[in-house]
Amino acid sequence: MRVLGIETSCDETGVAIYDSERGLMSHVLYSQVKMHAEFGGVVPELASRDHIRKLLPLIKEAFAKAGLKLGEVDGVAYTAGPGLVGALMVGAATARSLAFGWGVPALGVHHMEGHLLAPMLEEVPPPYPFVTLLVSGGHTMLVDVQSPGCYSILGETLDDAAGEAFDKTAKMMGLPYPGGPMLSKIACKGEVGRFKFPRPMVDRPGLDFSFSGLKTAVRLVIADHAENEVVPEQDMADIACGFQEAVVDTLAIKCRRALQQTGHKNLVIAGGVSANSRLRERLADIVKKERCQLFYPRAEFCTDNGAMIAYAGWLRMRVGQQSGYELNIKPRWPLNTLDPIQE
Ligand code: ATP
Ligand code: MG
Numbered sequence: 001m002r003v004l005g006i007e008t009s010c011d012e013t014g015v016a017i018y019d020s021e022r023g024l025m026s027h028v029l030y031s032q033v034k035m036h037a038e039f040g041g042v043v044p045e046l047a048s049r050d051h052i053r054k055l056l057p058l059i060k061e062a063f064a065k066a067g068l069k070l071g072e073v074d075g076v077a078y079t080a081g082p083g084l085v086g087a088l089m090v091g092a093a094t095a096r097s098l099a100f101g102w103g104v105p106a107l108g109v110h111h112m113e114g115h116l117l118a119p120m121l122e123e124v125p126p127p128y129p130f131v132t133l134l135v136s137g138g139h140t141m142l143v144d145v146q147s148p149g150c151y152s153i154l155g156e157t158l159d160d161a162a163g164e165a166f167d168k169t170a171k172m173m174g175l176p177y178p179g180g181p182m183l184s185k186i187a188c189k190g191e192v193g194r195f196k197f198p199r200p201m202v203d204r205p206g207l208d209f210s211f212s213g214l215k216t217a218v219r220l221v222i223a224d225h226a227e228n229e230v231v232p233e234q235d236m237a238d239i240a241c242g243f244q245e246a247v248v249d250t251l252a253i254k255c256r257r258a259l260q261q262t263g264h265k266n267l268v269i270a271g272g273v274s275a276n277s278r279l280r281e282r283l284a285d286i287v288k289k290e291r292c293q294l295f296y297p298r299a300e301f302c303t304d305n306g307a308m309i310a311y312a313g314w315l316r317m318r319v320g321q322q323s324g325y326e327l328n329i330k331p332r333w334p335l336n337t338l339d340p341i342q343e
């Protein structure tokens with residue numbers, strides 16, 4: 001079976017083709033980041049309009065790169081949610097129409113299942129069961145993955161997501177949107193331990209997270225070190241480093257707890273923040289101590305992409321799952337309500 005995957009949930013237009021025999025045949029991506037940077041965040045209406053402009057050319061490109069004629073697929077998968085309503089509508093309407101025209105089924109895929117399954121595209125995929133830390137711009141959760149499609153949420157953020165905390169803190173530091181990756185770069189030049197920020201919620205049992213207080217703590221320190229509203233470069237690096245250590249440490253403590261609680265021997269990280277090298281480093285330490293294995297996607301598949309949607313769609317479509325003709329987008333869609341994927 002060969003599936004075309006379409007991702008348009010936020011500010012990336014991603015298209016890919018996944019095939020049972022040949023694996024990932026092609027994947028192309030267009031990021032709207034530059035357009036939204038001017039506004040300091042994603043502007044939903046602009047996002048939808050740009051998906052409309054870019055999606056069809058990208059689909060043509062994905063077929064060409066795979067060496068296929070347009071329409072040589074057995075199904076079309078699209079991100080049905082969670083995400084921005086207008087942006088999701090563009091992907092869903094396009095996917096649904098193409099599938100109808102080509103006479104093949106279509107399937108709405110859960111965006112976070114896409115992120116969660118992205119490490120399956122690597123040479124050494126994680127064996128089931130495993131614990132996944134999903135850390136992206138809109139979500140932070142620990143998931144017990146018993147088998148394909150069976151997800152129990154062990155804990156999640158009560159307020160900001162980890163990526164959101166990175167981006168909001170970066171904005172306070174005057175970095176351009178999205179500041180997460182740049183903040184992390186600056187943090188490398190900082191001195192570990194000069195600024196010690198709180199590790200929210202680690203002193204109580206459970207696997208939930210909260211990052212909004214941390215942001216406030218950073219804000220106060222920035223105000224304290226600003227000279228004529230400018231924070232000296234080294235202070236900035238030290239603050240960034242302190243912030244990153246606090247987030248990474250909090251995530252690592254909860255991952256360790258989740259491994260102990262479930263008894264699973266495999267830890268997976270996925271979503272934009274899983275590209276963070278300090279997080280990968282800290283989790284490598286943890287899994288060593290717990291005698292477990294760590295898995296993550298290649299950097300380009302940590303953030304939004306079409307490949308993860310093509311793969312998740314293929315996994316479900318090859319066992320006969322499909323969506324109806326209605327545009328069933330779900331801007332809010334709990335991950336633990338998905339159908340299991342049975343052979
Ligand atoms: P969601 O998947 O929850 O709907 P999203 O699709 O916007 O949200 P992703 O594309 O998975 O999120 O990830 C983007 C986020 O990852 C941004 O918040 C970005 O700052 C963060 N991010 C990317 N690289 C890094 C990094 N190296 N360090 C920290 N954060 C990072
Ligand atoms: Mg994005």
Ligand code: FE
Nearest residue numbers: 115136303304
């Ligand atoms: Fe995402």
